[in-house]
Amino acid sequence: MPEHVTLGPWLRRFLCEYIVTERNLARNTCKSYRDTFSLLLPFVSRKLRKPVDRLAVRDLTSPLVLLFLAHLEEDRGCSARTRNQRLSAIRAFARFIGSRDPAHVEWCGHIRAIASKKSMSPPVGWLTRSEMEAMLAVPDRKTRRGHSEYALLLFLYNTGARVSEATQLKVRDLQIGRGNGGYDLATLHGKGGKTRQCPLWPETERVLADKILGRPVDDAVFVSRLGTPFTRFGVYRLIERCAARVPELAERTITPHVIRHTTACHLVLAGVDINTIRAWLGHVSISTTNIYAEIDLTLKASAIAVCEVGQPRPSRSWKEDKDLMAFLKSL
Template identity: 30%
Template sequence: MKSDEFFALVRRWMTIHLPLSRRLSPHTIRSYKTALNTLLAYLGETRHLKLEQVGFEAITRNSMSEFLSWLMDVRQLSATTANQRLAAIKSFLSYCAGEDPALVAIWLDIKKVRPARAPELAPDALSMPAVEALIRAPGQHTSRGLRDTTMILLLFDAAARIQEVLDLRLGDVNTTPGIGQVTLTGKGRKTRTLPIMDKTGRHLEQYLDVFHPGARAPETLFFYTGRAGQHHQMSQDNVTYLLNKHAAVARVNSPDLPEKIHAHQLRHARAMQMLRAGVPLPHIKEFLGHANIATTSIYASADNQMVREAIQKAAGTTTDLAPIWKGPDDLILRLAGLK
């Protein structure tokens, strides 16, 4: 298949199928775009193919296996990230097979490429004292402090992904005591409605009184940033900056707070808290919005690892018995929707 036919399918996938048919978020679409751009870089570096030479004949089971290794060995990506790039390519080829039966054989062949084995790392959850110190750090004597406190509390209480909180609309939040809840839109535009603590509901209501006084249109962004008198959606980088600013304050009273903080650590902390409270893994899976319970099971493994580390620490007090990378190429990428 010629290069123009290859990139025509890329364009339809990126600009029509993903955003309109599958209704994926811009963040997810960017991830798919990164995967395809990385594949093109790989074909350029290892097969010396210019963009106008790229076609489906370059995508074989062998080349994709080598692509996976190249991602980890040359690009220094983790196994998990490399597997995400591979999954995105497989998703693209699945779409292509549906568009052109002549490509079914290629798709079926690439499906056989096994993901790299990723080590099961324990989630870097914050301790509960660290969570509490981080929630208290912004204070509530200023409107920004109130906003940041509310956001951190909600990230933790709902075990929410950062984009899920940034996408919240007023109509997604119910602060009624006893039945308070939030409706989050997660990966694949799937929604889940979660209960929130009354304490969280009170903070949300206080935030609403300050940041959304008067009539409240359901589609209005819950959290926002102001520029030139207009409300705009906050960015993930903005939230990460705020978390680390407040962590620097909280670290005075909670030295175990890591030097760098990210929102997912609050999500991990909530999941670990639920697990230790006896909440069954299937319930935690639904709460977190995981597609597969195997993803949730890592929290149980992490808890067992903590027990093991505690035992090892205790055993440390005993005596050891023995020592023991512009032109026409740029145009092709733009026309294909990759830039």
Template identity: 30%
Template sequence: MTPDDRALVDRFLDMMAAEAGAARNTLLAYRRDLEAGAEALGQVSTADVEALKGLGEAWRDLASSTVARRAAALRRFFGFLLDEGFREDDPSAALPRPVHQRPLPRILDTHEVEAMFREAEDRAASGAPTALRDLALLELLYGSGLRATELVSLPKASLRPEQPFLILKGKGGKERLVPISQRAHAAAAKWRETLAKDGPWLFPGGKAHLSRVRLFQIVRAMAAASGIAPARVSPHVLRHAFATHLLAGGADLRVLQALLGHADIATTQIYTHVDSARLVELVNARHPLADVPK
């Protein structure tokens, strides 16, 4: 990267930090992507339309998600240069726009989830604290669709008697209300009874709360004990199962969006592809011409 580019990138990142409140990791990611752009273009700040058209070929071997991310960083950088008077034009329309298809999530069917619950419940019947913990984790993952980070960092005080929901800070620091079933509440409350009175976390581990890595290990061990290949199961797979099975049961997509804490309903719509068999059946049964003879 040339000295002129570096100075402008520094000013751009200062703006991102001050005006957009970008986090340190976000700023580092922008810098890496702009450096990659400079490597391909020579001097990124003065690149013209023809130079940008060549990026598609230069980056043809990269994943479409990587190309899309780099192009987005360059697009925002060129917008900054135009707004601040460092350029009189914005060539970003020539940047590559790869088609990025969101992969379908791995899911478990209801019989597999039931097998995991049977195993967890049988172990919890012994009263062993770790078995009670594992059942509470499983109930909250599948029963409420919590993200792994949201689950392991739950404060002990977030679980209150007769309160059928949790209020938590999810992705991006946004608060959301998460309903919990009676059985999930009961399992979590039974586990909480085994904890020290002064600890702040519902799932303590080491010097803080349970780590995401440890949660991953616990979930895979439960899968293996239930006769399910551990490679097929993770906390996120159980979150997907929660969403898919709710949709199959007739849940509204907007309700599902709120439960999962998705900022954009387009993210939630992935589950309509997963449950395509049910949707085809719905069209055949409810379409106004379904019963019209051919």
């Protein structure tokens, strides 16, 4: 089978050259695309009873893609958002082939015509100040392990860092112990290779200073009890374990992203403007941050009170100011 017809060479170029070199997409995006095709190709192979390495581009028909998307939701229990994420990777692959081989333009159009499914954004889950303090109190700070776990939880709450940003934090990314009124900072490496700096609370600075004292600059700041850098799974397990020890949180699903939401919501309640929160969290668009402007019932109640029906309106004092009206007429 000619190379331009076989699916494999196209997929190799797409994953190894196009999205990495030409598009320079984030590493997590590349992994998401890879995972999509790791699920899609065996599914198509089973349906067509054809080895994966013998699949042709045109074997990937729109009806088969729709069957695959249905399989994700019905058999694997994925949400509509996950389904749409997988579809976006398949569309990007079709666009890549269609833009380079005119013979596949029609096939590309059929794949890209598959519609995304409407999905509802889940409500923002966050913790009250007392709930967050209760979680911070769970690790036993008298032990080395508890001190390390407390430092990680406190850092996540202080900075609103994504879990990947916390696990990738190196000693050199911390600028602490400056004194003379300077700010202690953490440099976070976020999505798409973007970096940002977050100020640290005095308590966070104190805890982290103890952790990094005398360590090489290339060391990961947060390490597990085995002395290896924390993984994403390790951070999830830590937060899950601490939340289970707090009675108010026992029945709730608490993740690192819930703590990120908590940081944003507490900034909103403290009166920090939404654009500052956008920069704090590393959002590209302020529309992403606007969800936090809607989370607090106290703010909503204050807004309703301003426009409550039946409230006496202020008197129009300008009508009674004879001197002012005379002044205006004299101009």
